[in-house]
Amino acid sequence: MITVHSLAFSRAVRVVWLLEELGETYELKTYARTEAYRAPPALKAIHPLGKSPVIEDGGLVLGESAAILRYVDGRYGGHRHSPDPGTDAHAIHDEWLDFVEGSMARSVIAAFWAKKNGGAVEEKMRTEYATIMAYLARTLADRDFLMGGRPMLADIQISYLLAMAEASGVLGDHPAVLAYFKRLEAMAGLRRAVARTGPIMPPL
Template identity: 45%
Template structure:
């Protein structure tokens, strides 16, 4: 059984969502955040960078959300959370799955961090965020999810950053993304993950 090292209010919820969708249990080890909302030092005993999520399985340790999602899908032979591999949509999906943390997260955090501290979001950060939100609106298209009606690994990956932005009222004039977030919150795996481990985003 997979062991999941899960920090509260973190990307670990993504892994719980996928496991719930697949009906697979895990041994979850929970970690509370410090008073300054950082990961505790105890996570550095698991991963040198103190990262979460991290999974352990059959003596192997795997970090990085996108890699963990791919690992879990491969381990359990899951093909329901990606488009068929012989289609262009499959590679579009792979690109979006990596885009979330490789490109979008860094830009989003430039707005999230000051907003979380109750400070104004710099105009430059807000403009960059809106550029990415426009791009994600294009990705959603006719929706309701990124690749149609079924939640994919890319949707699960996207959910955490969108949750933070929604909590901080940073989605702005992007009704398609607000509607997308509403649909994400109705997914059975999302609901199960929050029931097991609490909300993705903290109250502000």
């Protein structure tokens, strides 16, 4: 059985959401953040980076959200949350998975910390964020989800950063992306995951 190590207000909600979608039995171990909004030292006993999510599955200890999602969907889901391997769609889906914590994350995280600390987002990050949102809006102009008519791993992956953007007050100016996030929020699997892990974002 998979054990999910879940830090409060963390990316672990992605993993729990996928497990809920698959109907897999799992154990959830939760950790509170420190006053500095960091992970507690106990997580370093599980994985040297001391971050969340981390899963244990038998002798396997695995970190990084995208790697965990790929592993869980492949081993327990028959790859049904990603396009067929070897296709162009599969390559594009992999691009979206990497885009979230690569191209997208920096500007969204900048907005989060600016909101949390009562500061302003620097111009470079505002410009980068606007480019990201325009890219997403164009993609979603003719579809409900990133790859088309049904959600896949990439949609699970991006949900956390969209929640962060909404909590930071920077998503409302992008109605197409906000509507997409609301579609994700309404999904039963994500609602069940949040019921297990707690809110995706803290009050800011």
